Amino acid sequence: MPALAIVLAGALVPIVSALSLGRWATRTSGLPGALRWTIGWVLLSQICLAILFCGLAGKWMFLSVGLLLLAAGRLARPALPRDWRWWLAAPFLFYYAVHALAPETTPDGITYHLGLVREWVRTGGFTARIGHFEIMPHGVEVLFAAAYSLGGHSSAKLVSFALLLLTAALIAGLARRLDLPTTPAALLFLFTPVVGITGTSSYVDASLACFAVATLALLLDGHNRWAALTAGFCYAVKMTGGAVTAATAVFLLCRRDWRAAILCALAPLPWILRAWVLTGNPLAPLFNAWFPSEHFHLSTEQSLAEFVATYGVPDRDLWRELTLGGYRTAGLLGPGFLFTPLALIALVRRQGRWLWIAAVVAGLPWLWNHGTRFLVPAVPFLALALVAALPRAGAWTLVALHGLLCLPPLVETWAHPKAWRLTGFPWKAALRLEDETEWLRRELPQFPPAEMLGANTKPGARVLDLATIATAYTDVxxxxxWQYANAERAAEALHAAAASDPRAFIVFRADLPSNAIQGFRFEQAGRARAGWSIAEVTLWRNGASLFPSQSWQLDASPHPSTLPLAFDRNPVSRWSSRGPALPGQFLEVRFPQPLIADRLDILRPAAETGTPFSAGVLVGERWTRLPLRPGDWVPLNLRRRAISYVRREGFTHIAASTGTEGWPRVGTDLVTYFADWGVERVAHGGGVYLLRIP
Structure with a gap:
């Protein structure tokens, strides 16, 4: 089994390196072994981050660093739990280990979690692209990079699994510190279905729980500086972990431990500075209303926020969906957490209040994203609070009930059939008794399209993805x-062309004064949630259109850099507010020399005519209001113009789906009328077509 040995070795290098580094860094602290290992992971992440920043990522670099850390540190055999009831977790851990060893198939895992890792290892460092996920903090993904470079996807997943096991040990240690039974809460955590799938894949939610638990344990033991380090790392793991970071910093400031409070910024600072330097937004890709950026559209952020705030689940059904449903909110907690209200009894005790404060802080981001996995960082504290509230026999009864009903064969009897959880038993793929590629072709629908892209594109190809390609399995x-501003604009152009009808655009006209003008301006006076845009602006003189000059001075608020799209003679490209229409938003053009024109045409999407705006013209030093009159509907065949714009945005190919995923209407139109679009059908695989832009 050489393939399996490579996978295991690839995972062991970062796992053992973190253990060794943690023991060395905390050699005089007297901390328990689990906390020392946790700190080792934080420090190893900073080393891996530095390697990626320097562009030196690769298997030999990560292997050399791992061996160096092993030589410098010390290893000791981890203490095994003495409570025989830990064996209740054996079926789950065996099942989890098989899934952790199998190739990655989870939705975010095959796209950005390991897609970015693959690119980092291939290129030696962070990608130059600025996208939604590229700019996020990736404190655990850089650890995945070390494992991936040596053993591939499954090695990275085993790092996640190691952090899951560490979390269970930390929960037991925290229970001991709070004078609670050590085992029940850890078992409740391990038995939870959403914990199982996030802790055996390249998702980082279970990993975030690890560092959140470590932070509380370190604070309770008075190790404030180490607590500050792990709290800061929570933000580096995932932006939602910033709640733990901020709460810990406030707690330390209240305790007047200024140095420890400052240390909370150590782990997140490189990621914040990177985002600030590259985009001008230290919190990119979010909070674009506070830090407007040309790299991200506020409208996209708002649309995503509106969806994840509810996932379409009414409030009355939410708790049932989180615990027993698992489909619409992508994951389930299991029946044991139906008894969470009983945990409120723990508030009468001091340790119960600590646990509830920690649960609220760790789970706070869930208020804005109702996905079940956003509760995973709070699950350890809720489990401990339940144990604190119940008598010992009651706690063990709850553990037994939760564990029994969460056994994979029994979950199928009560959860939604499409609940996001671990399914199947891929033991042959895990042990590499079956060829990994053949298994992926059979089990992962997104794998054949990824293969197709690699086989039918040349180096340097840039593919506009309308079908959600598994980037973890392609080097293209x-x-x-939706993740990149230029890709979103290109996709919108294709959508406008595919959906165009004789009433898609309307032109507004204004007669200009006979005097020479020095500029014109459009200003929004009303409010509209949907925003507003200008597809094309054309000046006319004696029946001939005036071609825009590079000497014209263009300004707009917001998004001034995209204003030239309103003057490029291509209706599918446009300037857009990319957010709500607000009073004071404007477009302005000034000429270096007075210009004579007799008419101004403004082409707008017909769907946006409910957001009127005013127009003015500059004559001499005085602005004069221009009356606008709606003209004719403009029937256009926009297909080739759309492709021209997509090409101008730098794309060489389009990956389009004709099924239910992605943008099927656009994909179907592209594939059916490819000649009219002016593209070439190159290949087809897994319901996805690859189209080349000549």
């Missing part, structure tokens, strides 16, 4: 349509 540079 892929731009998913």
């Amino acid at each position: 540079t892929v731009f998913t349509h």
